[in-house]
Amino acid sequence: MRKVDDPATRQRNPRGQGTRLREEIIAGATEILERTGAEESVTLRSVAREIGIAAPSIYAHFPDREAILLAVVDAAFDDLRAALAEAVDPRAEPVARLLAGCRAYVRFAVSRPGRYRVLFGRTRAAGAPELRPGRLDVFQILVDSIAACAAAGGSASTDPFTDAIALWSAMHGTVMLRAAAESFPWPPLEPSTDELVQRLARLT
Numbered sequence: 001m002r003k004v005d006d007p008a009t010r011q012r013n014p015r016g017q018g019t020r021l022r023e024e025i026i027a028g029a030t031e032i033l034e035r036t037g038a039e040e041s042v043t044l045r046s047v048a049r050e051i052g053i054a055a056p057s058i059y060a061h062f063p064d065r066e067a068i069l070l071a072v073v074d075a076a077f078d079d080l081r082a083a084l085a086e087a088v089d090p091r092a093e094p095v096a097r098l099l100a101g102c103r104a105y106v107r108f109a110v111s112r113p114g115r116y117r118v119l120f121g122r123t124r125a126a127g128a129p130e131l132r133p134g135r136l137d138v139f140q141i142l143v144d145s146i147a148a149c150a151a152a153g154g155s156a157s158t159d160p161f162t163d164a165i166a167l168w169s170a171m172h173g174t175v176m177l178r179a180a181a182e183s184f185p186w187p188p189l190e191p192s193t194d195e196l197v198q199r200l201a202r203l204t
Contacts, residue, residue, distance in 0.1 A: 109175035
């Protein structure tokens with residue numbers, strides 16, 4: 001992400017390209033999160049500095065800091081969906097798809113810790129929604145994947161929803177613990193992820 005000390009040196013977007021500035025604001029806030037690991041570091045001034053604009057210019061696109069953070073969360077969910085879609089071959093058999101999706105989930109979380117943390121671990125402002133409409137579709141992918149394994153005889157699950165909750169909780173706990181205790185002798189990420197899937201999705 002480029003940095004411009006003087007906002008006046010930034011080339012203005014041509015008329016009609018305000019959407020591009022909005023995307024740059026989101027990208028700038030995301031970059032700050034990834035670099036610092038703290039949502040408190042995302043302020044109107046810090047975002048403006050990050051992308052080289054005057055802070056008041058942000059108000060044309062976002063009313064406040066919370067609106068920027070909500071947009072960052074939405075973009076992070078989009079990135080997670082894209083990572084899962086890229087990793088999973090729809091032509092593969094159900095167990096292979098489930099394993100590939102879960103590996104992609106933990107890779108995303110470990111490789112983009114700031115972005116992942118803001119998905120589920122950010123400090124919400126009073127009244128901010130926990131999960132806005134559309135965000136739970138990532139969890140639904142996991143439920144459907146376990147159900148597909150069971151239907152194909154690859155899983156003994158009789159309650160894909162409950163088993164998906166257990167598996168999601170385990171994967172989330174794994175990546176958060178790895179981030180919090182980096183010096184702990186953790187086993188390799190993907191084999192340990194496969195073991196979680198094997199047990200909690202009741203693969204046969």
